[in-house]
Amino acid sequence: MRTASGAQLDFGRLALLALMLGVGWYFWDSPVLWPMKVLVVMMHESGHALASLLVGGSVDRIHLAANESGSCLSRLPPGLLAKVAVYSGGYLGSAVAGAGLLLATFRFRLRRWVLGTASVWLTVMGVLYAGDSFTLLFCLGTAVVLALGAKFLPDGVVDALNLFIAAFTALYALFDLRSDLWNSAVRSQSDAALLAELTYVPAVVWAALWSLLAMGLLAVAAYTSLHARPKGLQMPSVTARTRRV
Template identity: 85%
Template sequence: MKTASGAQLDFGRLALLLVMLGVGWYFWYSPVFWPLKLLVVMMHESGHALATLLVGGSVDRIHLAADESGSCLSRLPPGMLRQIAVYSGGYLGSAVAGAGLLLATFRFRLRRWVLGAACVWLVVMGLLYAGDAFTLAFCVGTAAVMGIGAKWLPDGAVDFVNLFIAAFTALYAVFDLRDDLWNSAVRSRSDAALLADLTYVPAVVWAALWTLLAVGLLSIAAYRSLHARPQGLQMPPVGSRARRA
């Protein structure tokens, strides 16, 4: 299967992504994946924080909890659109992070840069905005692990870690929407409920909109990531003998 630009579907990448998605889904409730789930919660809260800064607000602090919940406390200038952007930034932020990781890992093969960027992000967020010792410890500790991995792991292991984080983040972004927004009991306490109070648009409508945007974004990123660019023909280097001829 080719795109209009001639890129071909890489069945090896597709198989690997499906395997990792399957592993993440099958062992979803395993305590082994608790750090990864908390990492995606941090992405969610970072989405709120980034949206706050983009609309001219300020972030006071971010809290993570061991039960995989989180909160971002911020101050916003007046305006409904600003509030809509900030309330939407969490769920869409984690979807954007998942899409970005898929592209960085599969499409651009950034390898150690992925872990290095994640390390810097966690340190900055932890030092600037961590509102409690647990959040700071998680951010700094996870950053240290990623930094060590970026420095010392062999290339193949770095690729494996990046691919699994990318797949798990994409899976969690969708599951997060399913659990938090399509469960009526949870939805009543979610960002969708805050927007419903603000706009009088029902929370389930916001849930549907965010789900469509997140799934669409992840689908586009996966499609782009799973299509390898054509390599084209490469001319051999001209040697000294050829130049003399």
């Protein structure tokens, strides 16, 4: 498959992404993936925090819990749009992170920079905003692990780890939104419920809206990441040159 710019679908990348998604889905309930789930929850809460800062507010603290829940306590300026942006920031936070990781891993081949940047992000968020010892220890401990991986792991292992984090983040973002959309018990206590109280638009509508936006964002990132640009200059064929002569 070739795009208008000449990029071709890289079936090797597609197979690897499908494998990583399958592994994440199959072992979803395994305790081995617990740190990954808490990591994505931190991405979600970081989305709230970033949105709070962008609208002119401040972040008091972030809490993570061992049961894979989390919260971001912020001070927001008055106004409907600021609150809508901050309440929506969590949904988009993990989706944007998944899309960014796919692009960084596949499209730009940043490799060790991905783990290094994630380590710096966790350190900054933990030091500045951790509201309890568990959140601080998780952020700093995970940051150390990622930094050591960036420094000492072989290139192939780094690539595989980056791809798994990217695939798992994308998968978790969709699963999180699916719960808010279809599980009424979860939806009643979610960000969608906060948006519903604020705007009088039903929570299921907000969950559906952000699900569509997240799926669209992830689809664009995956499509871009899985298409490799042709290397070097594309010379015209011998037949084409003969016709011009």
